[in-house]
Amino acid sequence: MLYSVRHTTRFQYKLPVSEAITEIRMRPRDSEIQHCNLFRLTLRPQANALSFTDSLGNVVHHFSQPGVHQELQIVAESEVMVSAPPVLPASLDATAWAQNDEAAAAGDHWDMFQPSAYTTSTARLEALARELDVTRRDDPLTVLLALNAAIHRTFAYDATSTQVDSPIDDALLHRRGVCQDFTHIMLALVRNHLRLPARYVSGYLHHRRDDTSADGASHAWLEVFLPGLGWVGFDPTNNILAGERHIQVAIGRDYADVPPTRGVYKGGSGSELSVSVRVRPLHGSGGAAGTADAPLDDGSEPPVYRSTAQALQSSYAQAQQAAAQQQQQQQQQQ
Amino acid sequence: MLDTELSIQSGMPAPFHAYQLDDAYDEMFSSAGRPRDHYKRLFRRLMELTPEELEERQQAADLSFLHQGITFTVYSDTRGTERIFPYDLLPRIISAAEWDTVERGLIQRITALNLFLHDIYHDAQILRDKVVPFDLVYSSKHYRREMRGLDVPHGIYITVVGTDLIRLPDGQFAVLEDNLRVPSGASYMLANRAVMKRVFPGLFRNYGIRPLDFYGQALLTTMRYLAPPASGDPSIVLLSPGVFNSAYFEHTFLARQMGIPLVEGRDLIVHDARVFMRTTSGLRPVNVIYRRIDDDFIDPLVFRKDSMLGVPGLFSAYRKGNVTLANAAGTGVADDKAIYAYVPAIIRYYLGEDAILPNIDTFLCSDSVQCSYVLDNLDSLVVKAVGESGGYGMLVGPHSTAEQREEFRRQIQANPRNFIAQPTINLSRAPCFLEGQVEARHVDLRPYILYGERVTIVPGGLTRVALRRGSLVVNSSQGGGSKDTWVLHE
Structure with a gap:
């Protein structure tokens, strides 16, 4: 399936800012089942976008806007071809657990086994693990499919309940969250309780009417490395496997590794962020047209995801004190 | 009288009455009253001088440090004051033959550690070959995933190294710690020498001592060598955390010695992955940064978001090769005290040689068998936190209380x-x-190694002294002082 994606991000600052440096992860990845034919970035204020590929193969663009401005707009447009991933078997052999452990002992995917910033266990997570009985049994694929469904069942999707960077405990307490929460919770359970290597995927979903997650925003899911199958994508928000409708943009240990935008600037006292994402299949690419499969494309403006970024306000004196403390923290190896 | 008893025991002439000799190796005496060859002239000179004359020279030295403002800060001290770095009047002397071993041993060690860093940030062959356990490397808090696959100029990661050496009871030098991030103290080495020349001019002139005052120039030459190829006559700066840092004196001192600007993060700005310094006449490009800031703080965009000391975007310029950081980012994984235990194996792996300078036996608490041994013997061992330095996070078993244990x-x-x-x-x-x-007081030795076009080791280094009687902790933050270190030509 060939898609065109338009991802618009707008930061409106309460006060003018300058010397802004921004890093973005918005270019769809190239992989065995996905190819990004075209990527175009439009920036306002104008800036020279440079890029590099990080150690996980994500393409990161970065740019600087030294001048005074009060609004930053990033429009990332891409055309990306996604093919269906190989069909999975109904289950794996029970020996897959042992095969996984052997690879782990050899050091494969070490990072993806470890608790990371958003996937460190908490008392509430342990309670959930007991409730859902997340333990090794049968074979890894069977357990993962059941877990994918169980998380979908247990948590309500609520775009207003948490922020993209909320700790998992917020979602665990209220049993509601956004796709990042579903993903982080399943990542934590898979790593800590099933001891399988798992990674976070940030990307887009070409939505259908029956999907749980909200259209118009970026999406997140996870991939688990399974013996003989490689990385297999699970989307607990929608209780589906990642397939032809999932467009991979970046992979990491969790959200902290791959936020779509990350920036530092001088001045200002907070900002308002608005994001919209539009994913459209391009004609002539042979998309299925069943009722359930019909893409959500009624010509209306895509919904907009809004949040207020945390205010960075602090007094000059506070800032000075914090700087002095940090100066003292520097180890000089005396 | 205690002193009289001691003098009877030691059988030493004045002013050595209270000089203690036991099973620790003594730098000066092979046995009571018998100085080693390279100490003989100092010994004779000390016999000639009266205690009053020595006292005068000590005072002259102290005044000189005070006037030059040579200080350091002790953080844990609630008085929070800057202190004069305690200077001991008498030089520590190392013979040419001993130094030769030290020098060869350090070059070997630094070469291997540098190869190790390149390897673990590229193919990690040494981990695949199971010479060093992969989880020890990946779990090190100083391992920087951002450095994977990144090439640094000439493959040099550790430009400035300060290796802590101690002498075992048999007189052999051994490595206690590798300091590969931001080793400090070179300024004290230089200041000690300058003061020594002033208070013992005659003795100094005639002793055949190898010079070390070229350190600033050598540091500059090394930094130039590391400049990105296209930078022509490179612009080099020293990046300091600022005046509240314990080593701020050193930053100002070295910048002056090298003749380069001393900057803080706010003086630099990155545009289109290039680094510039703000000056009164506009922005000036920067090619090499001798940074005295921890990795965590160099760029809030990549490392700690709350860093107020770094330069936003600096890492993007570094990644593109537009600016060189010395030392490179991510070197701390190789001076992790758990990795230290593997350095002899690392030397063998890359160089096919046995380590010239031995390690101290090390028990890793990450290994459950070794850990239980450690827990059973806390009263006799020295315990150290792996990522710390400066004598912080350390337990000296024999000198500890039950509570501390x-x-x-x-x-x-x-x-x-x-x-x-x-x-x-x-x-x-x-x-x-x-x-x-x-x-007699316990000492260690920190030589400074510069890794540029070739490896340069300043003959000598900083001899640190545990000034408190019986103390084994030489760190300046823990009540230590220092003395001038003489390496002899012959």
Whole structure:
């Protein structure tokens, strides 16, 4: 399936800012089942976008806007071809657990086994693990499919309940969250309780009417490395496997590794962020047209995801004190 | 009288009455009253001088440090004051033959550690070959995933190194710690030498001492060599955390010695992955940064978001090769005290040689068998947190209280990977001038190694002294002082 994606991000600052440096992860990845034919970035204020590929193969663009401005707009447009991933078997052999452990002992995917910033266990997570009985049994694929469904069942999707960077405990307490929460919770359970290597995927979903997650925003899911199958994508928000409708943009240990935008600037006292994402299949690419499969494309403006970024306000004196403390923290190896 | 008893025991002439000799190696004496060859002239000179004359010279030295503003800051001290760096009047002397071994040993070690860093940030062959356990590397808090696949100029990661050496009771030098991030103290080495020349001019001139005042120039040459190829006549700066840092004196001192600007993060700005310095005449490009800031703080976009000391975007310029950082980012993984235990194996792996300078036996708490040994012997071992330096996060078993041991036991059990332990080593002793007489105090040695077009080691280094009687901790933050170190031509 060939898609065109338009991802618009707008930061409106309460006060003018300058010397802004921004890093973005918005270019769809190239992989065995996905190819990004075209990527175009439009920036306002104008800036020279440079890029590099990080150690996980994500393409990161970065740019600087030294001048005074009060609004930053990033429009990332891409055309990306996604093919269906190989069909999975109904289950794996029970020996897959042992095969996984052997690879782990050899050091494969070490990072993806470890608790990371958003996937460190908490008392509430342990309670959930007991409730859902997340333990090794049968074979890894069977357990993962059941877990994918169980998380979908247990948590309500609520775009207003948490922020993209909320700790998992917020979602665990209220049993509601956004796709990042579903993903982080399943990542934590898979790593800590099933001891399988798992990674976070940030990307887009070409939505259908029956999907749980909200259209118009970026999406997140996870991939688990399974013996003989490689990385297999699970989307607990929608209780589906990642397939032809999932467009991979970046992979990491969790959200902290791959936020779509990350920036530092001088001045200002907070900002308002608005994001919209539009994913459209391009004609002539042979998309299925069943009722359930019909893409959500009624010509209306895509919904907009809004949040207020945390205010960075602090007094000059506070800032000075914090700087002095940090100066003292520097180890000089005396 | 205690002093009289001691003098009877030691059989030493004045001013050595209270000089203690036991099973620790003594730098000056092979036995009571018998100085080693390279100490003989100093010994004779000390016999000629009266205690008053020595006292005068000590005062002259102290005044000189005060006037030059040579200070350091002790953070844990509630008085929070800057202090004069305690200087001991008497030099520590190393013979040419001993130095030769030290020099060869350090070059070997630094070469291997640099190859190790390149390897673990590229193919990680040494981990695949199971010479070093992969989880020890990947779990090190100083391992920087951002450095994977990144090439640094000439493959040099560790440009400035300060390796801590101690002498074992048999007189052999051994490595206690590798300092590969931001080793400090070179300024004290230079200041000690300058003061020594002033207070013992005659003795100094005739002793055949190898010079070390070229250090600033050597540092500059090394930094130039590391400049990105396209930078022509490179612009080099020293990046300091600022005036509240304990080593701020050193930053100002070295910048002056090198003749380069001293900057803080706010003086630099990155545009289109290039670094510039703000000057009164506009922005000026920067090609090499001798940074004295931890990795965590150099760029808030990549590392700690709350850093107020770094330069936003700096890492993007570094990644593109537009600016060189010295030392490179991510070198701390190789001076992790748990990795230290593997350095002899690392040397063998890359160079096919045995380590010239031995390690101290090290028990890794990450290993459950070794950990239980450590927990059973806390009263005799020295326990260290793996990522710390400067004598912080350390337990000296024989000098600890039961309470301190319980505290460490709790910490070790909570996070075993974070601790190692070593037997308590009786460091060698050197003569120090204290309260009117010469007494023996424990010392170590930190030579400074510069890795540029070639490896340069300043002959000598910083000899640190545990000034408190019986103390084995030489760190300036823990009540240590220093003395000038003479390496002889012959």
